[in-house]
Amino acid sequence: MYNRFCFENKISTEMFYKSETVIFDSFNLLMYNIFEDSIEFYMLVSIYYDDPDFSKIRRNSQDNLKNINKVFDIYDVYKEMSKYINLKPNESALKEMDLLERFIYINNEVRYIINETIPDSVKKVIINDTIYPDSWLLKLIKELGITSSNLEILNLNTQKVSASTTVNKKSTIYICRKENREIGTGLFGESCICYDDSSELMYTMPIMNQSNNGMSPLIGSAYNGIIKRKQRLEENNNNNLGYNYGYYYGGMYCIGYASWIFDICKFRNIDKVLFLARDGYSLIEVFKSLYKGFPVEYAMWSRSVAARSCAHLFPFYFISNILYSRRKKNFVTTVYDMLKYLGIEEIEEYKLHKYSLNYNMKIGTQTDNINNFDRFIKFAIDNIDEIISGLSNERQAAKSYFKNLIGEYRNIAIVDTGYSGSNLMVLKHAIENEWVPGCKVLPLMAGIMPRFMQACPPHLMNNDISTYMFSPNNNTNLMYDISKYKFSPLFFELFSASPDPSIVKLDKDKNGSIIFEHGEVEYNNLSVNKWIHEGILDFTKDYEEMFEGLEFMRKIPGSDVGQIAKSALDDSDLLKATFANYHNYINLGMPTLIKNNYSITDHIR
Incomplete structure (x- = not known):
C-alpha cells in the first residue's frame, strides 16, 4: 500500500x-x-x-x-x-x-x-x-x-x-x-x-492543461501522479518499451473501460459478460481484479468465425469479409484449397469450367492471378447456397460453444474494442434468434470510427450497441481526431496483448467436443505482448492500491483515455521504437502459399 x-x-x-x-x-x-x-x-x-x-x-x-x-x-x-x-x-x-x-x-x-x-x-x-x-x-x-x-x-x-x-x-x-x-x-x-508532487496525487496539475482540451483535473492529476511515481520513485525503473506502452497508455484504458462495463451491466441488469477474443485478453483480467465474483467468460470469436458460422444469416457479410476483403491483402493459393476452406472441396470440377477455373489454378492478389480470383469470387457468389451448406458443421459448433458459455443466463453483454461493430452485431443476432432464443445480448465497444461504420448509427441511437470512448453519438470530436491517425485502429487493440493467434475456424470432433483452429503463431509479437500485458496489470495494481476503496476513481471518462491516446499517437518515434519488430497477421485462416503479414510500423506516420 x-x-x-x-x-x-x-x-x-x-x-x-x-x-x-x-x-x-x-x-x-x-x-x-x-x-x-x-x-x-x-x-x-x-x-x-x-x-x-x-x-x-x-x-x-x-x-x-x-x-x-x-x-x-x-x-x-x-x-x-x-x-x-x-x-x-x-x-x-x-x-x-x-x-x-x-x-x-x-x-x-x-x-x-x-x-x-x-x-x-x-x-x-x-x-x-x-x-x-x-x-x-x-x-x-x-x-x-x-x-x-x-x-x-x-x-x-x-x-x-x-x-x-x-x-x-x-x-x-x-x-x-x-x-x-x-x-x-x-x-x-x-x-x-x-x-510531494510524485506521491500527492490530488493536487498535481493534469497531464495536459484544460485550455488544450486536456484531461479532467481529478483523473488527469491521478494519472500524472502515478506515472511520475513510477518514473521517479522506483530505483530500477523498467525501461522495456512494451511494458511502458502497457503501463503508461493501457492501464487507464482498461480500468476505465472495465468500470464503464460494470456500470452499464448494473444499469441494464446484465447477468454475465463475455469478453471476446482477442481484444478481451487483458481486459478480462483487469475486470476480474476490480469486480471479483461477477460472472465473466473469455469467448473465442473473430471476424472470420463470425462470417463463416453466420453465413446463412448474413451472406453478404460473408462474401465481403472472406472474399472481397482478401483482394486488399497479399496472398496466393489454389482453387482446390479455397474450395476446401469453404467446405465444398467435393464440388464437381466441371462447375468450375464455366468460370474458366480448375482445381490446380492459382488465384490471389498478384498481377498474374488477380483475374482468376475475381472469377472465383463470382463462382462463390453464384454458389453461395452450397457454401452455406458446406459450413453447417462450423455453424453447429459455434451454436454449441456459445450455448454452453451462456448457460442459464438470459441477459448478457459481449465486449470488444471496435471499430466497426459488425462481428458484435452478427453474434448478437445469432444468439438471440437461433443459438439461445430468449437470451438478450448487449454489445459493448470501446469506440466506433467513421471509416469502419458497419455498425450504423441507428444501432447506437436505439441502444442496441453502446460505446465507451467515442462514436457518432458521444465524444464525436475526439472520434474524428483519433481517426486521423493511420495507426489508430491498432492502438487500442494492441492492449489485448494476447499470446494466442486469432481463431480462424470452429469445428467438432467425433465426440462432440469443440475444436478451435488458430491462425499462424505470431512469434515476433509474443515478447512485446507479454510486456504490454504485464505493464497493464502493474498499473492496475498500483492504481487500485493508491485509491483503495474509492470507487469513484475508477470512473475514468472515455474522453480522458482518448487524450492519453492522442499524446501517444503524436509520438511516432516512440511507437516505431516500441513496435519495430511487431507484425500484423492478416490471414484469417485462408490457405496461402506466401507469408501474409506486414510490419505494423507501416501504419505509423
Whole structure:
C-alpha cells in the first residue's frame, strides 16, 4: 500500500495518528480545489449579479484588503465590493459560500481527504490562507464525516492567533507543500508532513492543461501522479518499451473501460459478460481484479468465425469479409484449397469450367492471378447456397460453444474494442434468434470510427450497441481526431496483448467436443505482448492500491483515455521504437502459399 502523503520518517507517521492539532498551510490542501483558477468559480457566483466585471471586481477587492489589512474574511470582501457593484454584502457572501458548499459536497474526493487528514485524535484544526469563517469551515468538515463534538477550527487568515496559546508543539502536525517549507519546520516549529508532487496525487496539475482540451483535473492529476511515481520513485525503473506502452497508455484504458462495463451491466441488469477474443485478453483480467465474483467468460470469436458460422444469416457479410476483403491483402493459393476452406472441396470440377477455373489454378492478389480470383469470387457468389451448406458443421459448433458459455443466463453483454461493430452485431443476432432464443445480448465497444461504420448509427441511437470512448453519438470530436491517425485502429487493440493467434475456424470432433483452429503463431509479437500485458496489470495494481476503496476513481471518462491516446499517437518515434519488430497477421485462416503479414510500423506516420 502506498502512503498517500509523503511522510518523511517513522516519527512523523506515528505523530500524525496521535496529533491533537493539524495545521494546513493552505485551504486547498484541506479542500480539494475543483476549479483550476479562482476566476472559474467567481464566474459561477456572478450568475446572481448582472455585471460582466464581477470576477475582476471580486479579485481586486480581495487584493485591496490584503494590502491594507492582514485580518479579513469573506464578509469584508463583499463589503469592499459593494463600493463598485450593487449588492448586499452579508447576503452575497452567504451566496458564495452556499455555492462553494454545493460543489464540495458533490465531490467525494473531498470526503476522502477530510477523513484521511483529520484522525480521531485531532481536537483542533488550524487553516491558513482562507477567508471563509471558522463556523462555516467547522460545519463543512463535520458534514463531510468528522463526528468529534469538541473539534475546534482556527483560521490564521481571519484572526490573530498566538503560537504559545494555540498549539502544543509535541502533538501538532503541520501539512504543507514540499516546495514551500523545509522538512521538519512548521509555522510554530512543530513536526511537518510535506506533500510531494510524485506521491500527492490530488493536487498535481493534469497531464495536459484544460485550455488544450486536456484531461479532467481529478483523473488527469491521478494519472500524472502515478506515472511520475513510477518514473521517479522506483530505483530500477523498467525501461522495456512494451511494458511502458502497457503501463503508461493501457492501464487507464482498461480500468476505465472495465468500470464503464460494470456500470452499464448494473444499469441494464446484465447477468454475465463475455469478453471476446482477442481484444478481451487483458481486459478480462483487469475486470476480474476490480469486480471479483461477477460472472465473466473469455469467448473465442473473430471476424472470420463470425462470417463463416453466420453465413446463412448474413451472406453478404460473408462474401465481403472472406472474399472481397482478401483482394486488399497479399496472398496466393489454389482453387482446390479455397474450395476446401469453404467446405465444398467435393464440388464437381466441371462447375468450375464455366468460370474458366480448375482445381490446380492459382488465384490471389498478384498481377498474374488477380483475374482468376475475381472469377472465383463470382463462382462463390453464384454458389453461395452450397457454401452455406458446406459450413453447417462450423455453424453447429459455434451454436454449441456459445450455448454452453451462456448457460442459464438470459441477459448478457459481449465486449470488444471496435471499430466497426459488425462481428458484435452478427453474434448478437445469432444468439438471440437461433443459438439461445430468449437470451438478450448487449454489445459493448470501446469506440466506433467513421471509416469502419458497419455498425450504423441507428444501432447506437436505439441502444442496441453502446460505446465507451467515442462514436457518432458521444465524444464525436475526439472520434474524428483519433481517426486521423493511420495507426489508430491498432492502438487500442494492441492492449489485448494476447499470446494466442486469432481463431480462424470452429469445428467438432467425433465426440462432440469443440475444436478451435488458430491462425499462424505470431512469434515476433509474443515478447512485446507479454510486456504490454504485464505493464497493464502493474498499473492496475498500483492504481487500485493508491485509491483503495474509492470507487469513484475508477470512473475514468472515455474522453480522458482518448487524450492519453492522442499524446501517444503524436509520438511516432516512440511507437516505431516500441513496435519495430511487431507484425500484423492478416490471414484469417485462408490457405496461402506466401507469408501474409506486414510490419505494423507501416501504419505509423
